[in-house]
Amino acid sequence: MPTPDDARHALLARLIDHAPLFPPASLPLFAALAEDARAAASAHAWILGRFVCPTSRLQGLPALGRGVSAVLDEPISSPVEAEAVEGRYCDDLAELAASAGEVFVEVPLDDALEERLDAIAAERLWVKIRCGGATVPSVEEFAAFLRACRSRGLRFKATAGLHHAVRAGGEHGLLNLLAAVVFGDEEHALRDEDPEAFGLDSDAFTWRGLAASSPQLASAREERLRSIGSCSFFEPVEELEALGMLA
DSSP states (O other): OOOTTSHHHHHHTTOEEEOTTSTTTOOOHHHHHHHHHHHHTSTTGGGEEEEEEEGGGGGGOOOOSSOEEEEOOSOOOSOOSSSEEEEEOOSOHHHHHTSOSEEEEEOOOSTTHHHHHHHHHHTTOEEEEEOSSSOOOOHHHHHHHHHHHHHHTOOEEEESSOOBSSOBTTBOBHHHHHHHHHHOOHHHHHHOOOGGGEEEOSSOEEETTEEEOHHHHHHHHHHTEEEEEESOSHHHHHHHHHTTSOO
């Protein structure tokens, strides 16, 4: 496991919120818990973040020894027993704000994006973007979202479609997103399909001649990217390992 001053730790620690209950994995609860236990016992468990669970299934969830992020799939009647809550944009953001300590509001990438982000920022909530699934945002849409969050100081979570380390086949890549967050030049970073353009070792995260050290990476994670949600923990981790970034 990398030490706290290791660039790999600064960039990737607790990055992946594990969501095996959700599509496309859609595992039954017993199988999802078994898969999560396998991730927690793995050599790269330090990358594992919260367990993601629908609010309707929280009562059947055993103690996991770490935080849970609850996705709202039923009306809120009281504060949710979870570290974080993920909900869709609605008119009553104050109701969402009262549901948990950390609240991520999923926004559609449409013409009202800027207005919605202003409202979310006013309530001091955080944002959630869906990067895959039924609809995959274009590079331009994704880049505009990242810039809008940056200009407002909004921390965000990205979910769905980030199983690959580097962009391929029209699917967004995890390293692409990290490079866009850390270095800017969002369109170029998100569009890059060359694995050799990215590097990560104990000293720095690099992309196209740019480099960021551990303190810079820790700041980017603290101030901008809270986590990514993935139904698979091992797919993105194994791709990072194959690139020699987790050795």
